[in-house]
Amino acid sequence: MLFLSLFLCTSPASATQTCRSDLSPSTPTGRFISGSDGTVTDTVTNLTWKRCSEGLSGPSCETGKAITYTWPDALRIAASSTFAGKKDWRVPTIQELDTIIEYHCTMPAINAAVFPATPTSNFWSVSPFAGYPDGSWNINFNDGAHETCNRNWNLYLRLVRGKMLNQEGAGR
Template identity: 55%
Template sequence: MYRAFFYVMTLACVTLMPVVASGAQLCHTYWPKASTPINRFINNEDGTVTDSVTGLIWKRCSEGLSGSVCEHGSPAIFSWQEALQVAANSTFAGKNDWRLPNIKELGSIVERQCSMPAINEIVFPATPTMSFWSSTPFAENKNFAWNIYFPYGISDGNDKSYKFFVRLVRAGK
């Protein structure tokens, strides 16, 4: 039986070590450095993190999940219109200014060293390995909006009726 060895991020997300991969996130050393290192984010101890580079405050869990490592619930999927409404109605952590990130903001949390999912799993635990909506409409087709396919961190335009995952963001303090 062939066993492939891949590099995955350690808990500290700094040192990389080889391990046998079995359906887990894969991280690679051919990128010179992590694009979203753990020290870039401040844990606000309320289910959110602040990105020290962009100033944005992110909900750590995708919608439908909760807990300190997003261990409770099931990730929820929404059409684009539903996702916009979920964001507008959220009062998570006592704040009422949550929104869907635009495509550039959503792209800022893609971890280029990793795939399956392409995100820092220490900062954003239990991230579903699928597409997440952005708030950005697709200019070439009014029925489409931009999303990021998090297995590989690729942006794409899809029909607004499709059901994708949602991660909320708000402006910094």
């Protein structure tokens, strides 16, 4: 199983978002407040997210190129970020990433109106993978799957700020 989930970390970014119209959104747009500073606040979790993946900017995240990082580099990027004049940005927990998965959509499995131009690939969490000291949990936003990757692999990053959600069950 570990081999399979490590292999899946290499899934490529791909096509156009597909959403099921017969299901209610798990992350409705009205749940989020978009700031003029490039942030999005989730009114359910009270977390504030960067609207764009690292490397992208602009109202629709149309400027730049999404950048991948190793896990140690992702932690350094978060610790040094002063985006929107704030210094408390961090890499999200796996539970926090869970809260922005849009379960009725794929490619990407996220509300694209709230988080535009999200790569359909893996995003780091700070959550360690129990039993694999060199690995951490991540979310593959192609389909919302939980995966583990070696911390030396390059994955995408979306920063968050606010009170950290419980890491209980991070090693599931």
